[in-house]
Amino acid sequence: xxxxxxxxxxxxxxxxxxxxxxxxxxxxxxxxxxxxxxxxxxxxxxxxxxxxxxxxxxxxxxxxxxxxxxxxxxxxxxxxxxxxxxxxxxxxxxxxxxxxxxxxxxxxxxxxxxxxxxxxxxxxxxxxxxxxxxxxxxxxxxxxxxxxxxxxxxxxxxxxxxxxxxxxxxxxxxxxx
Amino acid sequence: xxxxxxxxxxxxxxxxxxxxxxxxxxxxxxxxxxxxxxxxxxxxxxxxxxxxxxxxxxxxxxxxxxxxxxxxxxxxxxxxxxxxxxxxxxxxxxxxxxxxxxxxxxxxxxxxxxxxxxxxxxxxxxxxxxxxxxxxxxxxxxxxxxxxxxxxxxxx
Numbered sequence: 001x002x003x004x005x006x007x008x009x010x011x012x013x014x015x016x017x018x019x020x021x022x023x024x025x026x027x028x029x030x031x032x033x034x035x036x037x038x039x040x041x042x043x044x045x046x047x048x049x050x051x052x053x054x055x056x057x058x059x060x061x062x063x064x065x066x067x068x069x070x071x072x073x074x075x076x077x078x079x080x081x082x083x084x085x086x087x088x089x090x091x092x093x094x095x096x097x098x099x100x101x102x103x104x105x106x107x108x109x110x111x112x113x114x115x116x117x118x119x120x121x122x123x124x125x126x127x128x129x130x131x132x133x134x135x136x137x138x139x140x141x142x143x144x145x146x147x148x149x150x151x152x153x154x155x156x157x158x159x160x161x162x163x164x165x166x167x168x169x170x171x172x173x174x175x176x177x
Numbered sequence: 178x179x180x181x182x183x184x185x186x187x188x189x190x191x192x193x194x195x196x197x198x199x200x201x202x203x204x205x206x207x208x209x210x211x212x213x214x215x216x217x218x219x220x221x222x223x224x225x226x227x228x229x230x231x232x233x234x235x236x237x238x239x240x241x242x243x244x245x246x247x248x249x250x251x252x253x254x255x256x257x258x259x260x261x262x263x264x265x266x267x268x269x270x271x272x273x274x275x276x277x278x279x280x281x282x283x284x285x286x287x288x289x290x291x292x293x294x295x296x297x298x299x300x301x302x303x304x305x306x307x308x309x310x311x312x313x314x315x316x317x318x319x320x321x322x323x324x325x326x327x328x329x330x331x332x333x
Contacts, residue, residue, distance in 0.1 A: 012222075012250045013179075015222065016251060020214070022221075024186075024190055027194075027210070027217075048192070049185040049189055053185060056179075084182075
């Protein structure tokens, strides 16, 4: 099976994910009717993926504990590059240093996508927010994440905001230290 | 993008389509929603893959393309065996099918196998539909992670 394909595998992969995701969203829009419910569901799907994705990330990068939120932001930035093939900028830190944004110039997830007028409130990229939340929860970080700007809606960039809520304590089973 | 992403997305699509289905009817899960998502995906991806390619010679040539280049691009390996009766029935055998390779082999999860192949049945049907071959696609899993896809071409 060493024969190489005549296609650009990377591009095919990326388009496959984009198209599959697009089909799923289209199906959900049909099933659920209310775009807000779809957005919520997309966030949940992202969360489910995130809690598994983090393991893949840790095993591939061998990365250790984060020193601070800045460190975390850098690592998520690496994850964007690994999984989506785009490098976002980390911008708009809040003065308290507990909130920041990822700004994406291009987003492979929305590459072949157009939102019809009646779905302008749909948060198509919510899956990314969910994935960040899910992945961080597995490393004891409770965060909120939401879409601030979206190229699908004509914004110049896609901006995803992350807000630190608290550190989760390891819940040890009773009787173990 | 990473392969892992599609694997995870695929699992989530299964979760999503099954949770919407009727829970009571446990014996025979309704996989048509899952199959349809595969169909739409296949219908679209094949168009992007073949747009620069010359027309296929015939049905068999198309099937060969599905087994080699297409399978390699999407499932990271080629189909291990292609059989046909030359009357519109094709059997594609993959001995280590991507979406089954993460399940432990043995009998324990055999029952769950249909949900891991339904999406792909749709992908094949959608791809062929866009190449103007109307067909029925079913899958047969006898032992994990191997899978046989049966394609039955519908003659008009």
